[in-house]
Each structure stands twice: as structure tokens, then as C-alpha cells.
Amino acid sequence: MFEQPLLKITLVDILEATNNFCKTNIIGDGGFGTVYKATLPGVKTVAVKKLSQAKTQGNREFIAEMETLGKVKHQNLVPLLGYCSFGEEKLLVYEYMVNGSLDLWLRNQSRALDVLDWPKRFKIAIGAARGLAFLHHGFTPHIIHRDIKASNILLDEDFEPKVADFGLARLISACETHVSTDIAGTFGYIPPEYGQSGRSTTRGDVYSFGVILLELVTGKEPTGPDFKEVEGGNLVGWVFQKIKKDQAADVLDPTALSADSKQMMLQVLQIAAVCLSDNPAKRPTMLKVLKFLKGIKDE
Template sequence: MEHGMVFSSEESRGPTSAGATDTASLGSGSTGPEVSHLGWGKWYTLRELELATNGLCEENVIGEGGYGIVFIGVLTDGAKVAVKNLLNNRGQAEKEFKVEVEAIGRARHKNLVRLHGYCVEGAYRMLVYEYVDNGNLEQWLHGDVGDVSPLTWDIRMNIILGTAKGLAYLHEGLEPKVVHRDVKSSNILLDRQWNPKVSDFGLAKLLRSERTYVTTRVMGTFGYVAPEYACTGMLNEKSDVYSFGVLIMEIISGRSPVDYSRPQGEVNLVEWLKIMVGDRKSKEVVDPKLPEMPASKALKRVLLVALRCVDPDATKRPKMGHVIHMLESDDLLFHDDCLLFCRNGGMQESIQMASKRIAMPQS
């Protein structure tokens, strides 16, 4: 497994700072560098990005999936970047593209992958991101890392909390808010200190012009999608919360959200974990590759948070800001809270009981 260069199927990767040349021209008719009137990033020419990625060659590909192909690039100033060549964008008007990219580009948070700039030239639509050099969470959870995972309990909790903070910023710190629409482990990039950075936020909205593309890929990934999606076809911030709950379960258990290689009854991670917790087997859901067992109190807390996030009733799921409060609370959550929650399928009484004990307001 390559730790620094390989990313999963959909993501752009990367840590460095806004490494671009001075600026770049926009459109095939431009002849020189211009400062972006958007006020946040840079326009790159196709020539600059081809030069940085060795002609968009296959050897520079570090990710490929529904959103596009991602290349590692080195700019003329030596800065490493991740260049995402977007797919399914032939109908994307230049003005519309710039407006949508601006919304993504203005996001600034330590737990979000930073967008440095973009290229609009001919049929090309490219995004230039910081390069995060330690792969993605999916690789570290499910890749060949040996019998003992380098992801300790503390590291996993840091990843969960950092991801929650990044999503809370998208939902509650921006106007208009940004709904990710595809929260999953392969979209969580990790730096060398194991700090998480959420990637690909805003791309579903950016590429919404392709209707079949939106409904099949951008709007969610099988196993992470909230149940109400099947009824309405619409995703919102509470859908992100559901996906985040699945992500927590994945991080704690080391299991994929859907795994058909497992026995019947264990294929669906959410349903299996509910049963295990309901049967007072919380310790048995922990990833066997974890170097050490977590404290019972800490395990119960994070399991309850996960269960609240995947409540079948979207209106009962907490906001991401409330999730952060729960994760950071030192108050003891009793096992019976989780037990009652599982057996009642997320009944309001059990939510109120658990929330009261951690002094958390209802969403």
C-alpha cells in the first residue's frame, strides 16, 4: 500500500499551501495571467496544468471515479497539488461553473481540503486542490495494513471529531450552507499527523447539470445513503448526518457499510451494529485490528452518537454542531441508553434520556 500517493476512487488529494503560479488566464482566448475576480483563488491555464501533471499522463493519476480523474501535479514554484479533471461537464456553462466553484473555494477550515483554483478552457473543467499526502481513511481501514492497525483509538476519535467539525462548518458556518452529499471513508483524506480533511464537498451541486449522473453517483454511495433518499430523491444536511453515523460505525468496527462476504445478518453494518448493541455486545463490534480496547465509557458514548445519527427519522437526527458536543462531553452515557435506542428503533424517549445525561439540546 502506498501511503503518500494513492487515493481512492473518487477523491482529489492533498496538503500544501496555495501553490500556484502567480495566477492563470481564463479561457482559450486569454493571453496572459489575470487575477481572479472571484477574490479567493487562481485561474490556471490548461498549459500550466498539463505542464504540472506531465501532460495529464497516466503515471500521474492518483484517483479515478465518478467525479473525474485526479492527477498529482508539481507547479513551477515546486508546490504539489492535486488536479481533478472533471467528467460529465460538457454542458457546464463557463459563468455557472465559476459561480459554483466560488462557493466551494471560499470554504476555509482545517478539516476541509482546500481548493486553490480552477481551469476553464475549451471543454476542460479542472479543479486544483492542496495535496494531502497520507492517503484516505478507506485505505487505512480496509487496506493491507497488517494484523495491527496504525489507527489507534485516539487517532480514530480524532478523525471522527475532525470530520464532524468539517461537516459542521459546511452546514452551519457557511451561507449558503453546503451539503456534502457523499460523506464516506474514501472522501476523508489524512495528513501525516492523521488529521482528517473532508474532500469533494460541493461537487454534487457543481455537477448537477448531468441529471443521470447526479442520481446515480453524485448524490450518494451505496451503504451510506439515508433511507429517506429512496422515498424523496432529495438529500440535505440531515442526510449528511446519517452518512456520518455510518462512517463512525465503519471507523469503530473496521467493517465496510455493506459487505456481502459476511454471514447473513452481518452484511449491513448499521443493522448488525444495532443488534449487537441491543444484545449488550458493544465490545464485540470493535475492530479486531485495534491495538488496544477503548475504555467502556468512551465506546458507549461514540456508539450512542452513531446510533443517533442514523435514526430512521431524519427530524430526530442531531445537527453536526450537536454531534460535536456529544463527542466532546465527559458525562457518562449508560449502556442502557444504547440498548433502549436499539430496541426501540430510535424512539424519542431514548433520545431524550441520552441527550439529558449529556446536557445536549434537542435538534
Template sequence: MLNQTGLQGDKEFLVEILMLSLLRHPNLVNMIGYCAEGNQRLLVYEFMPLGSLEYHLHDLAPNMVPLDWNARMKIAAGAAKGLDYLHSQADPPVIYRDLKSSNILLGEGFHPKLSDFGLAKFVPDDKSHVSTRVMGTEGYCAPEYAVTGKLTKMSDIYSFGIVLFELITGQRALDSTRGRGKDILVHWVRPMLKDRKDFLQLADPNLKGKFSEPVFCRAVEVASMCVRENPHSRPSSTDVVLALDYLTSQQNDANMDRGNGAKSGRGRRMPQSDGLVNESNVDSNECKGTPKGTCISEDRDLEREQAVAEAKMWGETWREKMRQNEEGIMPT
């Protein structure tokens, strides 16, 4: 329901209807319908039973279990795929402009979908940016967009980096309790990004150390590149998807903490916690006549092979990107 006292109005309402009528992707919410009567404006989405990412990270009820590492990486990877669809596959491309944890809604199995497209902008193919008034949410807004009003795809990448840091740290994008000069999350994390040995200080205490250290550090590196001050040195949405697909393929045994040598699998080991899909509850049509937990189809074997190939490709390209950034070489 449109907030009558909020900053958005009829224009944003119509933009959202247009966007959701034209765009279709597994990581974007589906619009069922809308209603405009008098001064009332309603949008009806598909039901997302687990609520928002913000709810699971920052507004946990006493009886709720915090998101584990595998779930967090699954959410990040899915959100990145939704963003990549907007940037690389939609025609014309779309700049989301309002990527934040409260706009990432979660379905069964923590399947993420981007929502709230009232601020989104189409980008003509012959333009690299859209000049517009600065809109968005403090803490997520890219600095170059806030200063110039020039909106680019890299503005969305910056916002995604903030969301990824929220998943890594459990901290809000904006929080005055962190103290002066650290209320914005990116200002709080930057001192710890100077030395890789300090990365583990960023870990959300709710994770209780149950993650693979190498995978955690790589996730920090991805987030760090997304929030670089120079927008031209940020990775594209396609690069981010490739990186996070690799990280999700390195699934961590949630019952082993890093001090006990947390394992990471080659290929896509399915997480075994908090309602995530695992090999004992795969689709029944795939396993008819086969005891639960023993059905490993040829398709799944192929998927694993593809995951390993993707991981190798990502490893090579991502290391090269990191080397170029460390040496001050501008990416082509």
C-alpha cells in the first residue's frame, strides 16, 4: 500500500507497474495485480513467506535462528542474478536504484527476489548514464551519484556491495550507534579492508565462526571491489554473479566451525540447515522409486561439473582483476 506520507507517489506507482509488467526473472518478484481508487494505491505481489532480508539480519525475533553462512551466500548470489538480468538482459537495460536489504524478499528455501521498482530507470543503449534527481536510501547510495546526479549501472553495484557487507557483518547500512564517522557501514568496514589479516574481524558474531575462512575472505574481497570509490574499477554485475556462483559452490558444513577445519566442497554441495534444499528433499518427480537421499541424477552430476568449470574460470579471471587493481591498472 502506498504510504501517503512518504516520498513516493503516482509516478513511482506507475513506474513499478510498468517495470513489473515487462520484466520476468526468477529473482524478481511477480506482480499479480494493482488497484488505484481515490487516493489509494495498491500493488499485489506474489506472497514471499520469509519476509525481507532486513528482517532476518537486523530484526530477528527471539525465537528466530540467525542466517547461516550458506544461506547468506545463496541470498547474495540470487540477488546478484536478479540485478544482472536488469543490467545485461533486459532491453533496454534497467538501473534499479533502490537495492537494499529491505527490498530483497525471501521465498521458501531463502530464495531471494528483488522488489520495489518505483525508482528504477530504463537506460537507452546509446547512453552510459541517466541524469536524474538523487533518490535512494542513505547508506546505500553510490557517492558519485549523490554528488553528480549521474546514475549508472555502477551505482547499483555499489549498493549491492553494501548489501553484501550487511550479509558478511550483520551490521546495518546506517547505524548511529557505531559512533561518529562510522555510522555509514562502508566507513566502518574500510579500515579493516587494508590488511587481509583483519578481514575476520568483519564476521557477524551470529555466524559463530561457522564458515570457511578462505571463502569468507573472498566474499569480503568481492564486496570491497563493489564499493570502490572509482566506479570504473567496480566489477560488472556479470562478474559479481560469476564470483558468487563460485563462492556458493564452496558450500560449508554448517556443523563445523573454522577452528575445526571447516570444509568446503567442490561443486554444489547443498546446505543442510534452516529449510534450505538438500539432497534428501529433492523434487519427488526426480526420485520416484528411489529411497530419499540416494537419488543423484545425471543432470546433477553435469551441474557439478559445470560448477567446477565455472569456479576455475572465475578463479582465473578474478585473480587477474585483483592483480590489476593492486597494480593500479584500469580494467578494460
């Protein structure tokens, strides 16, 4: 019950810990800013996110928002440990995740990592759904993530997934009159309705989560050269074409496919398809999605 209060860290500590924001310490780069690996005195290794300067609000609002976000705690969310606000600089300190992002493991370009087997992928699907359901339903005010993607699902040493960057969209939109496109999601994960309304909803997050389920099942990226010559033009389009032709099994990632996993992979594919409905009202809530996924496990 004894919650650790957020650490208020000095800029001097952070400069020292990141070696003056040395490029060699960069472990991630996103729409909200750059992430550095750092070791703070007396604290284990952490991840420091340096927010893009143009996008942050005034000091008081920032601190209030940080204190709120610091209270959002769940086993499937990346813990916010502290922050630093100094002049224009706004920095967030998160727990460091040893296994990096889901994106890293699925792309595995260097072939340096083991192949993610199906049990691990399924564990990641359920854990990420649990974290997202908590943001949507377990916390008041509800938090819409707005940038759910494979690089925002981080993995600890046991491959337990933790959703990162939650609350940052709100932190930034509070100080921008319009939400610029680079914030409201990442290409390949953006639901079709965002083009018309530009308004973010929990159902938009559900769509993006559907794309992640497709990535786990197919092993493919949401967009990219794979789909240049292919019907559908991207991962979602290609998968729907295959389902329509009764060729759903053709999309399953051969590196994770086995006699044991095939049935489960096809069921997860079905759940993804419901999440990816063009009509937001037809998409399930994240609590429903979590229930569907647990239902597979219990069979």
C-alpha cells in the first residue's frame, strides 16, 4: 500500500546519468521525444524521456499532470518513477525494460534475438490488453492512449508486457489547440475514422490494438515493402483479403506456427478482425477484448 512518491530529479543528476544526453545512450525515439538509458545515483538503471520542447505546457500544468500519471500503476504499464522540469526542459524517468520493445523482437532484423514463440506472443497479447483495459476502464479520468504500437509495448525480463507512453498524448494536447497528426497515432495503426473526425476515442485504441494482434499472429509489420505488390496495400488489408478467400491460415507466421499453436493463432486472428472493424461502434471495448483472449486460454 505504501506508494513511492515520484522522484523529483535535478537536471544535473540527469545530465550526469545520460552523459549529457550522449547519442550512444539513446534507446528509443518517438513522436513525444527521445529516450535515453541512464543510471541515477542510488537508483537502478532507468529510461529517461526528454520531451520535444515545442510540445510541452507550462510548469504548473506539467507538474500536476505528472503527479496524476504517477498514480496510474498497473503491472502491465511502464512505471513512471519521476520527472524533472527545468525551464524549457521536461524530462520523465521510467523504469528500464530489459527486453526492449515488442517491435524489436518481431522485426529481429539482426537475427540476434531468439524467435518469439507462440506462448510468449500470447502472453504479450493478454498482458498488453490488460494494461490498456486498465487505462480505459480502471482509472478516472479515463486515459486514451492514442499511440498504441509495437514499439510502445515494452518487455521485462520475463517477457511480461508493459504499455509505455500512456498519458503523454493528453499531457501534450492540453497545451496544443489542435492535435497535430504526428501525435494522434503512427502510420499503419491509425483507425480509418481519424481521417474524418480527428477525435481520439477508446475505440481508436482498440483498432490499434487489433493491428498489434495481427503483428503477433503474422510476424509482419503494419506497412512496408512486404505489401507493395500485394492486394490490400498494408497488413490489415492483406489479412482481410485472405480471410475473405478462406485462406486465413496462410497469414500465420511460420516461425511461431506449430500443431499446438495453430488453433489459438486463428482464434486471435478472429479477435483482431473484430477490433479492426471499420465502424468504431462495432469494435469491442478493451475489457471485452481481454475477456475474449482469456477465453482462448481457458479452453
